[in-house]
Amino acid sequence: MKLSRRTLFLTFSAAALRGQSGPPATPKRNMIVRSSRPEDYEMPLEGFEEWITPIERFYVRSHHYTPKVELSEWKLSISGEVAQPLTLTMADIKRFPRVELVGVMECAGNGRGLFEPPVPGVQWTYGSIGNARWAGVRLSDVLRKAGIRGAPLEVLCDGADVPVGTMPEFQRSIPFRKAMHPDTLLAYEMNGQTLPVSHGFPLRVIVPGWAGDSWTKWLARTEVRKEPFQGFFMQTAYRHPGKPVPPGMAVDPKLMKPVQNLGVKSVLAAPLDDAVLPKAPLRIAGAAWSGETPLASVQVSVDRGRTWHPGILGREQARYGWRLFHYNWTPRDTGHYVIMARAFDTLGRTQPFVQEWNPSGYLNNTVHQVAVEISDSPGPRAVPAGGSTGQMEKFKPPQSYRTACLACHQEDIIMQQRLTRVQWAADVDKMVRWGAKVNPKEREEIIEYLLRLYGPRPAN
Numbered sequence: 001m002k003l004s005r006r007t008l009f010l011t012f013s014a015a016a017l018r019g020q021s022g023p024p025a026t027p028k029r030n031m032i033v034r035s036s037r038p039e040d041y042e043m044p045l046e047g048f049e050e051w052i053t054p055i056e057r058f059y060v061r062s063h064h065y066t067p068k069v070e071l072s073e074w075k076l077s078i079s080g081e082v083a084q085p086l087t088l089t090m091a092d093i094k095r096f097p098r099v100e101l102v103g104v105m106e107c108a109g110n111g112r113g114l115f116e117p118p119v120p121g122v123q124w125t126y127g128s129i130g131n132a133r134w135a136g137v138r139l140s141d142v143l144r145k146a147g148i149r150g151a152p153l154e155v156l157c158d159g160a161d162v163p164v165g166t167m168p169e170f171q172r173s174i175p176f177r178k179a180m181h182p183d184t185l186l187a188y189e190m191n192g193q194t195l196p197v198s199h200g201f202p203l204r205v206i207v208p209g210w211a212g213d214s215w216t217k218w219l220a221r222t223e224v225r226k227e228p229f230q231g232f233f234m235q236t237a238y239r240h241p242g243k244p245v246p247p248g249m250a251v252d253p254k255l256m257k258p259v260q261n262l263g264v265k266s267v268l269a270a271p272l273d274d275a276v277l278p279k280a281p282l283r284i285a286g287a288a289w290s291g292e293t294p295l296a297s298v299q300v301s302v303d304r305g306r307t308w309h310p311g312i313l314g315r316e317q318a319r320y321g322w323r324l325f326h327y328n329w330t331p332r333d334t335g336h337y338v339i340m341a342r343a344f345d346t347l348g349r350t351q352p353f354v355q356e357w358n359p360s361g362y363l364n365n366t367v368h369q370v371a372v373e374i375s376d377s378p379g380p381r382a383v384p385a386g387g388s389t390g391q392m393e394k395f396k397p398p399q400s401y402r403t404a405c406l407a408c409h410q411e412d413i414i415m416q417q418r419l420t421r422v423q424w425a426a427d428v429d430k431m432v433r434w435g436a437k438v439n440p441k442e443r444e445e446i447i448e449y450l451l452r453l454y455g456p457r458p459a460n
């Protein structure tokens, strides 16, 4: 949403003066904090052992600060190629038939932190994903009520979040056909609770099978369009080459396509990487999903992919939900093992062993590998041989870094990056476009500082 006086009132003063009418902020537990402000929280691996992800460990991904929307002031507008533009209250929304579905939402950037060479952005590993029970109404019912005119191309979804600094607004459009799909919802509940603030209170879009960037939170406005939407988050961000490109190479966003359907993927929750375990029966477990196409099967290997065994699928299932799986393995000998899982969808597609690279690190679905040691003396792992890190050299950050770079967010989002000089320069310049105040000399000293501390991962 644009920062109008109205939205400013809505997001700050109203909530501050009168307290919130929204649901209480849901505490998160044991999350990996990628950024505390804006909120980016990752689910730890153990989350892949639960069919429904509880809200306390459901990931959060927000480009801007979380807006506090007052339900009494909130409205959803439907405009554009419609016979009768509408403005609906929550009571109006709840008069449409209620629909429930269980579905996976996965951030397009899940697994970005595993890309080689590294790319800038939130360095998610496995857990920017969750499986929840969503309840709300069909987007198609709401749009039909307004009356569709002609043959529109897409539906723009705009949330009540206000851009930080001069950042572009987070606005996403969905192709008309997907918007009208009976499973595309506007949800006001998550896991049987009022939709929590961090997850888009009071209303968010549910786009089953598609990556999270289409699941607009804090929805305030939809616009039926006959022209493609030109905003940053459609034309520049969330675009994918759709085919393998040389690692590390820039690709013109115009040659890329928007990220939509999720691929087939599985993640192992147990055992954990680097575990030292006894020579005894071992439960290998995880979750698997496959976007819009149903999941067919999961296979597990304990010998570096030479042989594969059928994973036992959990009883609980839903059209767009993930499926738990396990495989019971009794190691016959001690040693160092690599455990892998791979999922197949009903079209026979499976996961790659070597990920194709793309410039923003989207849609990583590489086979997950977990190394374990089966040992006669299980317990904490012995100190690895060689390579003491020695005394860490301390670099004092330049004053310009403190004042210019820690104004909108903490250091957390910076420290996780591993970037080359060219990438750091590009990211700093992006921050300047978004409102960071640095002169040319400060720009140089900041880039120098970032490169020394958070330079590219050494090739080993």
Ligand SMILES: Nc1nc2c(c(=O)[nH]1)N[C@H]1C(S)=C(S)[C@@H](COP(=O)(O)O)O[C@H]1N2
Residues within 6 Å of the ligand: 058, 059, 060, 061, 062, 063, 064, 106, 107, 108, 158, 159, 160, 161, 170, 198, 199, 200, 211, 212, 213, 214, 215, 216, 217, 218
């Ligand atoms: N308005 C708004 N909607 C948004 C976002 C956002 O920043 N603003 N982030 C999107 C992205 S990139 C993802 S992955 C999901 C994350 O939803 P969650 O925070 O409920 O897990 O919300 C999407 N909807």
Ligand SMILES: [Mo]
Residues within 6 Å of the ligand: 061, 106, 107, 108, 109, 212, 213
């Ligand atoms: Mo995302």
